[in-house]
Amino acid sequence: MAGKNQHVVQRDKGWAVKGEGNSRDTSHHAIQAEAAEAARDIARRQGSEVLIHGRDGQIRERDSYGNDPYPPKG
Template sequence: MSGKNQHVVQRENGWAVRGEGNSRDTSHHSTQAEAAEAAREIARRQESEVLIHGRDGRIRERDSYGNDPFPPKG
């Protein structure tokens, strides 16, 4: 079973990681890169996805660290 997807979102004083469906942020960071790395570590442990949002709030990058339903053929 996979865990919650992790979202990297902008906040007033930096960037935050928030688990999908959570009411509170998991962690706060001064840069988007720091928040993205923290989200990736959580996603690797939970075998879930990281969704990085841009300053406009739209998803600009998505990485999967779980069991992909349709793995690419090599």
């Protein structure tokens, strides 16, 4: 069973990793790159996705680890 998708979101004092559906952040980081790497580590272990949000809150990047719903052909 796949784990929760991990979202990288901006906070007042930096960036946070938050599991989908969780009420609290998993971790806090000074820069977005650190938060993204932490989210990727969690997603690799859980076989889930990472969704990186920009400063405007919109998803700007997404990576799948594990069961990719749309694998490339050939």
